Amino acid sequence: MGRGGPTEKILCAFLLSFLCLCWLTGCGDVNDVAGRPAGPGPLTITTAALPDGTVNQPYATTVGGSGGTTPYTWSVTPALQPNLLFDQTSGAITGTPVTQGTSSDTFSLSDSSSPPQTVQKSLSLTINTAPPVLSITTTSLPDGDVGQAYNDTVQATGGTGALTWSIDAGTLPQNLSLDPATGVISGTPTAAGPSSFTVRVADTAGQADTQALSILIIQPTPPNITTTTPLPGGTVGLAYSQTLQATGGTGTLAWSLFGGSLPANLDLNSAGTISGTPTNTGTSNFTVKVTDALSQSDTQPLSITISPVPQPLTITTDSLPVGRRNRRYAKTLVASGGTIPYTWSVTPALPPGLTLAPATGVISGTPTSTSNIDHDFTVRDSTNQTATKQLNLRIRN
Secondary structure, eight states: OOOOOHHHHHHHHHHHHHHHHHHHHTTTOHHHHHHOOOOOOOOEEOOOOOOOEETTSOEEEEOOEESSSSSOEEEEESOOSTTEEEOTTTOEEEEOOOSOEEEEEEEEEEOSSSSOOEEEEEEEEEEEOOOOOOEEOOOOOOOEETTSOEEEEOOEEOOSSOOEEEEEEEOOSTTEEEOTTTOEEEEOOOSOEEEEEEEEEEOTTSOEEEEEEEEEEEOOOOOEEOOOSSOOOEETTSOEEEEOOEEOOSSOOEEEEEEEOOSTTEEEOTTSEEEEOOOSOEEEEEEEEEEOTTSOEEEEEEEEEEEOOOOOOEEOOOOOOOEETTSOEEEEOOEESSOSSOEEEEESOOOTTEEEOTTTOEEEEOOOSOEEEEEEEEEEOTTSOEEEEEEEEEEEO
């Protein structure tokens, strides 16, 4: 077959160029273009910031990535703070930091594509100083008394933020409670005996401490009437007042008549005072009772004797015998009426060598000089009535 002309050569060249173009562009396979899956997204470090840590407390976080082709390979420069480890496969940071401070680290992430993609991001890591260790410092609590208000605070040191208190085990004494905000144990106990319990305190940073404690509630000593019988006597028509006494007990003591009866026109008030103006003579026997705030009580039998109105106080001695100088002298003054015992006195003073006994009214001694003087002798009874008489005392040679 002969060779073609120029037209045939041009046609062949055009056809060959068209076929090559279709093969390169894939224009002959439209369906294959529509169904081809998209490739992986761009490799990215997704962690925006690292959480803070605390010295001597465990730390754990993971630097995250996405996109690219897994598995990933991680690295960091410069090295993390002492005692922290960085996992090059997972991106995990773990350990217990021992140094306070802030570091800026560059994290690199590489994927498994060929050639591998690599991205970097700088992140700051802050390690804070450890908070003060939370510790309960109270190791014992004072005793309490039944019926008496109790108030004591359990103390703690350290910790972060507000503290919260609770009873972790056991129970407080009856009618006492623990304030969760202040650690105050308060109330008025109603039963005696020991109570053992454990208190717990927690702070806002998760620290907590516990302490075993106990409180002994004591039954107070009951009241005891110390006033004994008989009570001081009284006199018809004269005001009478006598206060009864007691020891022990809790709170205010209340007195009452428990049996028998008081002398006519005398009364016993709640404070324990017997008072009034008696109108009849005689001896009255009765029993008093005292009660404290816890209903503990004591009783005591007593008596009061009311005497008639005494006769007026009078000195019945009318004269004194004459004495001799340097010779023994003795004379007893006599009084009647009033209420014994009596007390005697004299003015002006007796001659040298003579004395007057205040309790007996006896003038005695050995006078050493002569005298002829009028003396005022006074007698006083137990109700402060007085009587005075002037008597002449002569001492001669």
